[in-house]
Amino acid sequence: MARRDDHGDVPRNRSILLLSFGHACVDTYQGAVASLVPFFVTERAYSYAAVSGIVLAASLLSSVAQPVFGALTDRWAMPWLLPVSTILGGLGITLSGLSGSYALTLVFVAVSGVGVAAYHPESARVARLVSEGSHTAMGWFSLGGNLGFAAAPLMVTAVVACGGLRLSPLLVVPALAGSVLCLPVLRALQKTGCGGFGTAVATGADDKASFVKLSLAVICRSIVFIGLSTFISLYVQQRLGGSTAAGAAALFVLYLGGAVGSVLGGSLANRWNRVTVARWSYLVTVAAVTGIVFIPGPAIYVFVALTSVGLYVPFSLQVTLGQDYLPTRVGTASGITLGLTVSIGGLVSPLIGSIADATSLRTALTPLILMPALSWLLFRTLPEPSAPKPTAAQQTGDDTDAEPSPARDQR
Structure with missing residues (x-):
């Protein structure tokens, strides 16, 4: 078992678990915006149109920006985006609760949306690399985001209902935790030489x-x-x-x-x-x-x-x-x-x-x-894609590893 702790499923499971928790921390801030709406209305007397603008600023900017960050990560490996974007997502939500200005609130919520947008394409790339093609592992990674989104109303209510928006700095805690949780995964990828884009991408023609x-x-x-x-x-x-x-x-x-x-x-x-x-x-x-x-x-x-x-x-x-x-x-x-x-x-x-x-x-x-x-x-009308072919770097790594190739999980 100790040997498997070096090369088997154990480190993969641990890495996916850490990434799943980190995913939960980031997606908490996707749900936090809507959860803050009642408090913006109560404390700042924002109209329904005003709070709709806040929600729209977060959701649309985040969703539209994600393909942009995805295109960037296709050209360059950016594993550092995971901790940085996590902090950015939490910081924007925190500052939105401290600012009394509607314009600044829009800006800070948008900053949080950019952080969330920057996180997802790169985290999906890293999770796919760490999971070695396992659909089960990717399912656990997705689960983290679902749980984080669902936990947002509980977190916001527990913090803000007690002392108002002035306690919003406490909402940065998940961001701090998420940024730390991803570091062991990134260090492990760096040690194995798999952190770059070239080792993550499969060869083949685009369909x-x-x-x-x-x-x-x-x-x-x-x-x-x-x-x-x-x-x-x-x-x-x-x-x-x-x-x-x-x-x-x-x-x-x-x-x-x-x-x-x-x-x-x-x-x-x-x-x-x-x-x-x-x-x-x-x-x-x-x-x-x-x-x-x-x-x-x-x-x-x-x-x-x-x-x-x-x-x-x-x-x-x-x-x-x-x-x-x-x-x-x-x-x-x-x-x-x-x-x-x-x-x-x-x-x-x-x-x-x-x-x-x-x-x-x-x-x-x-x-x-x-x-x-x-x-x-x-x-x-969709075909099932064939298992991605590993790059030369991955094949080299497989030669030194006792475990089968990722294609085994692409059943």
Whole structure:
């Protein structure tokens, strides 16, 4: 066992665990912006339009900037971005709570968004390198982000509700922790000579057509998840008699199911290929969203859970599929699948709200049933990429390693 601690699964698992915790710390700040909105309204008397501008500044800038950072990491290895971007994300949120100026608040929230944007493409590259092609390991990495996003409301409420926005400096703690957690992973990569871009990229031709289809499927997935995240609490309150606790419970189930789905997706992909797993998960999601919209009573919680699991089983698989469809531009692929497609999906939420105002919330949510169906149709046209071929540097490393090559995990 001691030998495996040098070259086997143990260091990989430890590194993925550290990266997962670091991912949770960063994504805490994605959820923190919306969590601060009630406190901005209460303490600074911001209007709804004003706080909408704050949320938009964070989400859109972060999502659109991620492909830019992805393109940069395709040209140069930037592992130092992990600790620096983590600090930047936390610092922006901290300063937004201290500034009384609306303009400065927008700037600081935007700074946090840039930090989040800088983190994801490079962290996805590093996680793929550390995971040695394991879908299970990438699932655990994605799980960290899901948990961090879900923990944001608890963190912000625990800190700010006690002493107001003046206590916002305490919100920097996850950033400090996340920046430290990634350092052992980066040092290990540096020692093995795998920290550079050349050792992370696989050889092969880009399949741009498949990548475009994958991106469209991710957009459809994003529309469903963000739409439900925005309105599921209100919808469950309506269906179950107006209880705010019932609505909050539904939102918790939606987040919890996502955590389960992220891990389950990696495990399933080790038994079947990624395209097959994603295709079946979207088919299950069609039935689950239908249940949310039409099945009455407490059974709605079961369908919320199934929907969340169905939407998150493909989540990490889509990231690695994008990297394999664009093997010469894995940073760009990561930035688009993790960022840009999500923001495009989020732009549909105001349209759902407008339809709900004009008709009913059930009518507005009904079209969401079509979204996973479209993702399913798109995945039916996608091929499963072959296992990436290791570079010369990786082959040299494999010669000195007793473990099989990463291709073994690409089953």
